[in-house]
Amino acid sequence: MPEITYQGKTYPCAPDETVLDTLLRHGIEVPYSCCAGSCHTCMLHCLHGELTAPSQKDLKPALKSLKYFLACQCVPPQDLVVALPDDEDVYVSARLVEKTQLSPSVWRFRLETAVPVYYHAGQFLNLKNEAGWVRSYSLASLPTEDESLELHVRRVPGGQMSHWLIDNFSVGMHIEIEGPNGHCIYTEGEPERPLLMIGTGTGLAPLFGILRDALHQGHTGPIHLYHGVREPAELYLHDSLTALAQQHGNLHYHACHSCGETCTDMRAGRAADLALTEHPDLKAWRVFLCGAPEMVKQTRMKAYLAGAAMSDISADAFTAPEH
Amino acid sequence: MSTLFEKLGGEGAVDAAVDIFYRKVLADDSINQFFDNTDMEAQHAKQKSFLTMAFGGPNNYTGTDMRNAHAPLVARGLNEDHFNAVAGHLQSTLEELNVPADLVAEVMTIAGSTKDDVLNR
Numbered sequence: 001m002p003e004i005t006y007q008g009k010t011y012p013c014a015p016d017e018t019v020l021d022t023l024l025r026h027g028i029e030v031p032y033s034c035c036a037g038s039c040h041t042c043m044l045h046c047l048h049g050e051l052t053a054p055s056q057k058d059l060k061p062a063l064k065s066l067k068y069f070l071a072c073q074c075v076p077p078q079d080l081v082v083a084l085p086d087d088e089d090v091y092v093s094a095r096l097v098e099k100t101q102l103s104p105s106v107w108r109f110r111l112e113t114a115v116p117v118y119y120h121a122g123q124f125l126n127l128k129n130e131a132g133w134v135r136s137y138s139l140a141s142l143p144t145e146d147e148s149l150e151l152h153v154r155r156v157p158g159g160q161m162s163h164w165l166i167d168n169f170s171v172g173m174h175i176e177i178e179g180p181n182g183h184c185i186y187t188e189g190e191p192e193r194p195l196l197m198i199g200t201g202t203g204l205a206p207l208f209g210i211l212r213d214a215l216h217q218g219h220t221g222p223i224h225l226y227h228g229v230r231e232p233a234e235l236y237l238h239d240s241l242t243a244l245a246q247q248h249g250n251l252h253y254h255a256c257h258s259c260g261e262t263c264t265d266m267r268a269g270r271a272a273d274l275a276l277t278e279h280p281d282l283k284a285w286r287v288f289l290c291g292a293p294e295m296v297k298q299t300r301m302k303a304y305l306a307g308a309a310m311s312d313i314s315a316d317a318f319t320a321p322e323h
Numbered sequence: 324m325s326t327l328f329e330k331l332g333g334e335g336a337v338d339a340a341v342d343i344f345y346r347k348v349l350a351d352d353s354i355n356q357f358f359d360n361t362d363m364e365a366q367h368a369k370q371k372s373f374l375t376m377a378f379g380g381p382n383n384y385t386g387t388d389m390r391n392a393h394a395p396l397v398a399r400g401l402n403e404d405h406f407n408a409v410a411g412h413l414q415s416t417l418e419e420l421n422v423p424a425d426l427v428a429e430v431m432t433i434a435g436s437t438k439d440d441v442l443n444r
Contacts, residue, residue, distance in 0.1 A: 304363065310363070
């Protein structure tokens with residue numbers, strides 16, 4: 001069995017075990033989150049040894065050539081010597097230029113970097129603060145329209161990073177960012193196809209970017225956006241989206257809350273349930289799902305069974321566990 | 324003389340069939356418990372490999388792979404009825420795509436040839 005050397009000590013791998021599993025099994029604390037190769041939190045630097053192709057899938061070419069890899073995706077065929085990433089290779093510094101409360105629990109953060117970050121609307125960034133806490137946040141901005149990087153942060157009960165961002169991170173301060181990551185984006189072509197977007201909570205953030213990207217690129221087909229929250233007060237972009245829908249005849253904004261009461265211009269019920277009931281045949285639709293992992297998983301299945309092709313379902317589940 | 328895979332339309336035919344086939348399988352409550360849906364995209368990719376093989380396309384499947392991959396499912400009760408249900412969905416997928424009957428028969432023969440390995444007999 002291959003062995004992993006980390007900080008001068010060597011740890012044997014079990015059969016079919018990933019580098020991340022080997023380190024964790026030996027009680028080594030390294031950052032990680034989704035364990036599915038999407039969040040990039042567990043990225044390590046290979047100092048010696050050969051990497052597998054899956055362990056470098058989706059990394060930027062520069063990081064690949066520097067032998068960075070994802071520990072959760074690497075079942076090493078032979079011995080590896082690994083280290084934590086060098087921050088200067090991976091992270092860039094961003095300055096907070098605006099922090100605005102949008103609802104009782106959601107804040108909008110706008111960040112700027114000295115060097116432009118090239119991204120697609122709908123991708124996400126990893127933020128790392130001085131304490132070394134890393135969390136993923138989706139971009140709500142549109143690179144062609146917005147000068148800053150916009151993130152929506154919900155105060156998660158017991159969530160260390162969200163509390164720190166909301167309470168301690170103030171305008172003018174800097175934070176380290178890595179990215180962009182993720183594939184939940186609007187792709188050009190076939191502007192007439194209908195789009196179904198379902199987001200719960202701050203799952204609205206990437207959809208707000210993707211939606212404006214689609215409109216910006218001249219999407220002509222109907223766009224149905226369902227934003228689901230518990231309390232109506234958490235429909236944190238209600239006015240902007242209502243206004244946007246008035247400007248664009250093909251955009252239909254469905255504000256959904258599940259608090260059990262009835263309110264005007266809002267829908268009672270869960271966003272995904274309402275969306276799938278109202279659109280039972282999703283053949284030829286493109287579907288975007290963002291938010292709580294369980295909602296994304298169940299809705300992906302339902303959307304697929306309702307006729308959407310697997311390749312037409314894009315999803316961004318919140319993978320980062322808040323501690 | 325073109326191969327079965329070419330006659331069926333190659334990879335494009337697999338792509339056309341896989342969504343229909345996997346959807347039928349997932350919707351069938353008699354078998355869907357064997358299809359782990361924690362990672363639907365990975366599962367979908369596996370169905371594509373299976374169809375490529377059944378279509379006579381390039382594949383690296385060996386009998387041992389089939390046995391190993393299905394052994395945990397056999398331990399959970401996978402039997403001939405389940406195998407036949409999946410085969411039935413394959414057949415109806417091909418019919419839905421208007422594949423000529425003689426080619427359907429060839430695909431079903433290849434799929435059927437995996438039965439003993441799949442059921443670990």
